[in-house]
Amino acid sequence: MLNYVRRRVLAMIPTLALISVIVFALVQLPPGDIVSATLDRLQAQGVEVSDTQIEALRAQYHLDDPMPVQYLRWIGNFLTGDLGYSIAYEQPVNTLIWDRMGYTLLITFSSLLFTWIVALPIGIYSAVRQYSLGDYFFTVVGLIGVAVPNFLLAILAMYAGFSWFGISVGGLFSPEYIDAPWSWARVGDLIAHLWIPTIVLGAAGTAATMRVMRANLLDELKKPYVVTARAKGVRPVKLILKYPVRIAINPFISTIGWLLPTLISGEAIVAIVLNLPTTGPLLLQSLLSQDMYLAGSFLMLLSLMTVIGMLISDLLLAWADPRIRYE
Amino acid sequence: MSAATSIATDADTTTPMDATLSPRRLVWLRFKRHRLALVSLWVLVVMYAIAFSAEFFAPYAPDERNVRAIFAPPQQIRFVDAQGEFHFRPFVYGYRLNINPDTWMREYTEDTSQRYPLYFFDRGAHYAWLGVVPASRYLISTREGYVHLFGTDRLGRDLFSRVIYGARVSLSIGLIGVILTFALGIALGGVAGYLGGRVDGAVQRTIEVIQSIPQLPLWMALSAALPAAWSPLGVYFGITLILSLVGWTGLARVVRGKFLSLREEDFVVAARLIGASRRRIIFRHMLPSFMSHTITTATLAVPGMILGETALSFLGIGLRAPVVSWGVLLQEAQNFQAVVLTPWLLIPGGCVVLVVIAFNLLGDGMRDAADPYSYAGGTT
Numbered sequence: 194m195l196n197y198v199r200r201r202v203l204a205m206i207p208t209l210a211l212i213s214v215i216v217f218a219l220v221q222l223p224p225g226d227i228v229s230a231t232l233d234r235l236q237a238q239g240v241e242v243s244d245t246q247i248e249a250l251r252a253q254y255h256l257d258d259p260m261p262v263q264y265l266r267w268i269g270n271f272l273t274g275d276l277g278y279s280i281a282y283e284q285p286v287n288t289l290i291w292d293r294m295g296y297t298l299l300i301t302f303s304s305l306l307f308t309w310i311v312a313l314p315i316g317i318y319s320a321v322r323q324y325s326l327g328d329y330f331f332t333v334v335g336l337i338g339v340a341v342p343n344f345l346l347a348i349l350a351m352y353a354g355f356s357w358f359g360i361s362v363g364g365l366f367s368p369e370y371i372d373a374p375w376s377w378a379r380v381g382d383l384i385a386h387l388w389i390p391t392i393v394l395g396a397a398g399t400a401a402t403m404r405v406m407r408a409n410l411l412d413e414l415k416k417p418y419v420v421t422a423r424a425k426g427v428r429p430v431k432l433i434l435k436y437p438v439r440i441a442i443n444p445f446i447s448t449i450g451w452l453l454p455t456l457i458s459g460e461a462i463v464a465i466v467l468n469l470p471t472t473g474p475l476l477l478q479s480l481l482s483q484d485m486y487l488a489g490s491f492l493m494l495l496s497l498m499t500v501i502g503m504l505i506s507d508l509l510l511a512w513a514d515p516r517i518r519y520e
Numbered sequence: 521m522s523a524a525t526s527i528a529t530d531a532d533t534t535t536p537m538d539a540t541l542s543p544r545r546l547v548w549l550r551f552k553r554h555r556l557a558l559v560s561l562w563v564l565v566v567m568y569a570i571a572f573s574a575e576f577f578a579p580y581a582p583d584e585r586n587v588r589a590i591f592a593p594p595q596q597i598r599f600v601d602a603q604g605e606f607h608f609r610p611f612v613y614g615y616r617l618n619i620n621p622d623t624w625m626r627e628y629t630e631d632t633s634q635r636y637p638l639y640f641f642d643r644g645a646h647y648a649w650l651g652v653v654p655a656s657r658y659l660i661s662t663r664e665g666y667v668h669l670f671g672t673d674r675l676g677r678d679l680f681s682r683v684i685y686g687a688r689v690s691l692s693i694g695l696i697g698v699i700l701t702f703a704l705g706i707a708l709g710g711v712a713g714y715l716g717g718r719v720d721g722a723v724q725r726t727i728e729v730i731q732s733i734p735q736l737p738l739w740m741a742l743s744a745a746l747p748a749a750w751s752p753l754g755v756y757f758g759i760t761l762i763l764s765l766v767g768w769t770g771l772a773r774v775v776r777g778k779f780l781s782l783r784e785e786d787f788v789v790a791a792r793l794i795g796a797s798r799r800r801i802i803f804r805h806m807l808p809s810f811m812s813h814t815i816t817t818a819t820l821a822v823p824g825m826i827l828g829e830t831a832l833s834f835l836g837i838g839l840r841a842p843v844v845s846w847g848v849l850l851q852e853a854q855n856f857q858a859v860v861l862t863p864w865l866l867i868p869g870g871c872v873v874l875v876v877i878a879f880n881l882l883g884d885g886m887r888d889a890a891d892p893y894s895y896a897g898g899t900t
Binding site: 216223339 | 725726728729731732733734735736737738740741742744745747823827830831834835837850853854859860863866869872873876877880881
């Protein structure tokens with residue numbers, strides 16, 4: 194097992210290195226750079242900028258160095274925890290990013306939990322009562338759940354929240370708690386706001402996961418050992434839950450691997466619609482204003498989250514299934 | 521039921537001629553049994569046909585304004601008028617504008633004194649079909665007044681017409697994107713699977729890396745890099761290219777796996793021993809044997825493309841205003857007030873959902889028809 198872990202972790206390094214090159218290239222891709230973008234902004238405000246100041250700015254950000262040098266400086270600083278300086282916000286990236294990463298992680302994680310808690314029982318039900326009315330109902334719900342883009346779902350949630358409950362859905366806190374220090378009341382307020390983005394974000398994954406669970410359990414239920422157990426008179430609940438479900442549940446571990454990138458992707462757009470204080474809105478802003486350190490850090494950290502998620506899912510799978518370890 | 525027996529039952533239940541049916545015909549027979557997939561196919565054919573002939577199906581040009589109807593709700597097609605009289609020719613009522621004295625909001629009610637009969641295949645303003653062929657027939661039009669079946673937007677533009685013109689952009693991006701994806705996926709996956717070794721390793725790593733970057737942020741970064749000065753057509757192809765550049769990995773994986781397993785098959789080895797060229801082996805022997813799989817995978821990839829375009833345009837970094845696509849239309853529904861006051865602006869979203877469901881069902885049906893190892897109608 195230890196050997197497998199070592200191999201798997203080592204394999205991450207080239208992947209991450211390549212990702213960092215891609216991210217750096219992506220951030221450099223737009224025409225112009227942060228200094229010219231800042232200049233445009235200043236000139237629009239009527240501020241005169243002299244050539245020497247421009248030179249000083251360019252030197253400050255090392256914009257005239259060759260690209261490989263710029264890349265190495267960026268990634269070197271990144272590895273030592275210095276994420277650079279956001280020019281648009283005039284703050285170090287470190288102070289801007291971590292709160293938002295935290296909320297992104299929180300929402301992603303709660304959506305993952307939601308997905309499992311909802312999809313697991315429904316999947317089991319649909320398999321055990323195949324072709325029942327409930328099974329068809331959940332099939333249709335699942336079909337729609339996969340097809341509705343989650344930003345549309347977010348808009349519909351806002352609409353429903355407003356017209357049925359008379360509350361304005363959006364943000365993660367009520368106005369009075371936005372800048373308040375952490376307290377139990379604030380945590381409660383957060384939880385009260387968290388469920389809408391959680392459901393909106395978890396919907397597509399839930400729909401897909403319950404289909405997988407249903408298909409897997411159906412395969413399992415046809416096997417001879419289940420028939421034998423049933424013939425011997427094992428109680429139905431025990432018969433289902435103790436053996437076939439435990440085998441069919443395997444994909445739930447691997448869902449972390451493919452669900453996480455989708456959730457992180459979805460989170461970005463849902464956050465923009467619902468106005469959540471997470472990475473999505475700031476990433477969009479920073480991409481549009483060519484705030485390269487900020488955008489680069491976000492892209493890099495979100496990818497890192499995905500890669501680590503895949504690692505965890507692989508390790509859990511190897512732990513659960515010895516055949517993978519010794520391939 | 522295994523594929524072999526299910527094909528056999530097909531053959532048994534129809535004419536004795538079936539023994540000589542081509543594989544393509546057999547696949548079609550299996551596909552036809554999937555009622556939902558068949559319906560989806562027709563839904564998509566109709567939608568693409570409407571999008572193709574947008575000028576004929578849309579009552580108005582996409583940017584034509586009706587200043588008498590700003591943010592007007594959808595009209596209802598009626599046969600029976602307010603006096604209870606039946607009219608053979610369907611009609612709509614005009615709007616009566618009231619300003620709500622409390623909120624100062626525009627509110628439209630039906631004005632039953634203005635009855636606008638609808639004419640079908642009638643002549644109207646001249647247009648150039650597909651931008652080339654001059655024509656003047658419209659599917660639906662009025663001789664007096666106006667018809668807004670999906671209501672109007674903030675400039676009084678007919679939403680029904682805009683949805684139809686939007687379909688042209690949104691649906692074609694899905695198709696063109698998938699064709700590009702298909703080309704990239706087959707080329708790279710095929711090379712990796714056929715050559716193996718170091719090339720395979722490199723392609724595999726690339727796929728892994730692209731799949732580890734969350735898709736939407738990657739799309740966002742790429743489309744933010746499209747120069748703002750580009751023409752609408754340039755942006756259109758730029759976005760399509762971005763969607764394919766990110767999306768080819770799934771298909772490449774499928775193709776690679778197929779190539780790996782087929783490489784050692786008897787018929788491929790035989791072809792190689794006879795001295796067939798590598799090109800002939802790939803294009804004549806290997807590709808046709810799993811084409812149905814790749815087409816299925818490609819079909820299932822179309823909704824992702826359409827959703828991608830919609831999401832990007834919705835965020836304002838995809839297609840931009842003079843271009844009409846479903847994502848651009850949904851931008852109008854982005855703000856919360858719009859959704860509460862003018863819910864009909866969400867109709868383009870409904871179209872997106874319909875198309876995505878149809879493509880998913882179609883793909884499912886095709887997979888069952890094409891996959892010889894599937895349980896026909898079994899687990900799904």
